[in-house]
Amino acid sequence: MSIYLPIAELSVNILIILGMGAAVGFLSGMFGVGGGFLITPLLIFYNIPPVVAVATGANQVVASSISGAITHFRRGTIDIKLGTVLLCGGLVGATLGVWLFSILRRMGQLDLVISLLYVVLLGSVGGLMLWESIGAMRKTAKNKPTQLRRPGQHNWIHGLPLKMRFKKSKIYLSVIPVATLGFCIGILTSVMGVGGGFIMVPAMIYLLRIPTSVVVGTSLFQIVFVSAYTVIVQASTNYTVDIVLAFVLMIAGVIGAQYGVRVGQRLRGEQLRALLALLVLAVGIRLSIELIIPPKDIYSVVSGGDGSR
Amino acid sequence: MIRLALLALLAFGGAAQAGAQPQPQNGDFTEKLEIGTSTDEIAITSDFRGADLTIFGAIDGSDSNLLAQGKYNVVVTLEGPKDNATVRKNERVFGIWVKTLSMTFELVPESYSLASTRDIGTIAPPRVIANTGIGVDHLRLEPLGLIGDGGNLVEFRNAFRRVREDSGVYQRDPGGVQFISSSLFKASLRLPANVPNGVHFVHAYLFRDGMFVVAKALPLRVVKTGLEQAITRAAHDQPIIYGLFAVALAIMTGWGASVVFRKD
Numbered sequence: 001m002s003i004y005l006p007i008a009e010l011s012v013n014i015l016i017i018l019g020m021g022a023a024v025g026f027l028s029g030m031f032g033v034g035g036g037f038l039i040t041p042l043l044i045f046y047n048i049p050p051v052v053a054v055a056t057g058a059n060q061v062v063a064s065s066i067s068g069a070i071t072h073f074r075r076g077t078i079d080i081k082l083g084t085v086l087l088c089g090g091l092v093g094a095t096l097g098v099w100l101f102s103i104l105r106r107m108g109q110l111d112l113v114i115s116l117l118y119v120v121l122l123g124s125v126g127g128l129m130l131w132e133s134i135g136a137m138r139k140t141a142k143n144k145p146t147q148l149r150r151p152g153q154h155n156w157i158h159g160l161p162l163k164m165r166f167k168k169s170k171i172y173l174s175v176i177p178v179a180t181l182g183f184c185i186g187i188l189t190s191v192m193g194v195g196g197g198f199i200m201v202p203a204m205i206y207l208l209r210i211p212t213s214v215v216v217g218t219s220l221f222q223i224v225f226v227s228a229y230t231v232i233v234q235a236s237t238n239y240t241v242d243i244v245l246a247f248v249l250m251i252a253g254v255i256g257a258q259y260g261v262r263v264g265q266r267l268r269g270e271q272l273r274a275l276l277a278l279l280v281l282a283v284g285i286r287l288s289i290e291l292i293i294p295p296k297d298i299y300s301v302v303s304g305g306d307g308s309r
Numbered sequence: 310m311i312r313l314a315l316l317a318l319l320a321f322g323g324a325a326q327a328g329a330q331p332q333p334q335n336g337d338f339t340e341k342l343e344i345g346t347s348t349d350e351i352a353i354t355s356d357f358r359g360a361d362l363t364i365f366g367a368i369d370g371s372d373s374n375l376l377a378q379g380k381y382n383v384v385v386t387l388e389g390p391k392d393n394a395t396v397r398k399n400e401r402v403f404g405i406w407v408k409t410l411s412m413t414f415e416l417v418p419e420s421y422s423l424a425s426t427r428d429i430g431t432i433a434p435p436r437v438i439a440n441t442g443i444g445v446d447h448l449r450l451e452p453l454g455l456i457g458d459g460g461n462l463v464e465f466r467n468a469f470r471r472v473r474e475d476s477g478v479y480q481r482d483p484g485g486v487q488f489i490s491s492s493l494f495k496a497s498l499r500l501p502a503n504v505p506n507g508v509h510f511v512h513a514y515l516f517r518d519g520m521f522v523v524a525k526a527l528p529l530r531v532v533k534t535g536l537e538q539a540i541t542r543a544a545h546d547q548p549i550i551y552g553l554f555a556v557a558l559a560i561m562t563g564w565g566a567s568v569v570f571r572k573d
Contacts, residue, residue, distance in 0.1 A: 009505075
């Protein structure tokens, strides 16, 4: 059963797209991640043009993050003030990212940059997570108490100026590192089609020392707005958001996520993190193989272009 | 399905479009070529997986002796809309494959299908074929912009043809044109699933004993229809509203799921 994607301009098997959406939804529900970092590479492996995969991936992220964001909002576990500072950085980053995206696309280097960024990011984040979770599992095995952070410990980030009081998080922190973090995540959202939660959450916990209770909700708050903004900007500058593809993915994704959450609740935190780390590494390795092995044809042809290179 | 529909159309309307656009004819020949397609529009629907196009034609004023000897040959091509095309070469840089050199060719067809009564190499001498510009090998590939000394022009032209043929948008079918009576012929062309939208041209060329006689052309529109067309148009004409709608759809889906699946 095939379906024609009007923006990607190709026919795909709808069952494969549904399966992809459901599988990524299941994993994102299980691990509590947005799943953008899985959906975009999967779409690229399935020959969807990377430009469409990235912009459409951002749209899928909106759908998969919104219900989590609403839940956290109801529970009051979002620091709106902190989220807004993150968001301001994020919007600037996303704007710059879409601009970079257009330039790289015109130069014909977009596919390479997307793959490289994924390899570097997935490799390092996956590696760090695996290291940390194995360490935690060892400690639990030896019956030592696990301690993610020691309260009261400060690093250089807390010496920066422009401090602001975030009541909900009960911290007094400079806006510079917060907005910078948002800015970086904004670039990643627009260039890679990811929400960026898998980077933002550890960065908020370990670097900014924001209490874990508000971290997930606040990061979801930022992700929803930045990815929604990215979708609109991508749609109006690059015309690469495929609404048919996005809709099929998000329908399957939100259903898959419901079942993923149930499985995730039965696994222990560090086991979950180790599994996620392995998954992240596997996607990164798959992408890096693509970069290293000789392509089927060393030439490629794209339509358009004005000869200016 | 589409083929059936085309045949049905043919049964009723015959070569409905025949006789459009007369083209200059060589003075030495008396033959005339008439062609018709059973449809002048191919619709891309949501389940589009390519289509078959049948082209019918008649040779008027033919020499029956030459016909009987099989000296008449017909080549039918379907040329897609034209756009610039950039060929890029991958090279290994620090262990990874990077696109380094590129060359842009000016206004080449996005798709090209060819059907003929025989392999075009045996229809006429290479010089004659080259003059008519028939076949992927004779497409005009003019580089745009600076190309240096042009030393790699041949390399890039060959690469362009090969990539387009491998992806199925350039194809040839020697034997795709059949005579169904002494002067009537039928050509079948396959439109791939990734056929580009826009105005395509059907060209028919008649050869007599290795000499080019006459050519005819007909337009064929390939259009997205219904929802597909509405979406494409919205995405390009109202991009901000389209983007907002995409976001609204995502919010509804995500929020809807959390309502539907809520346990309490």
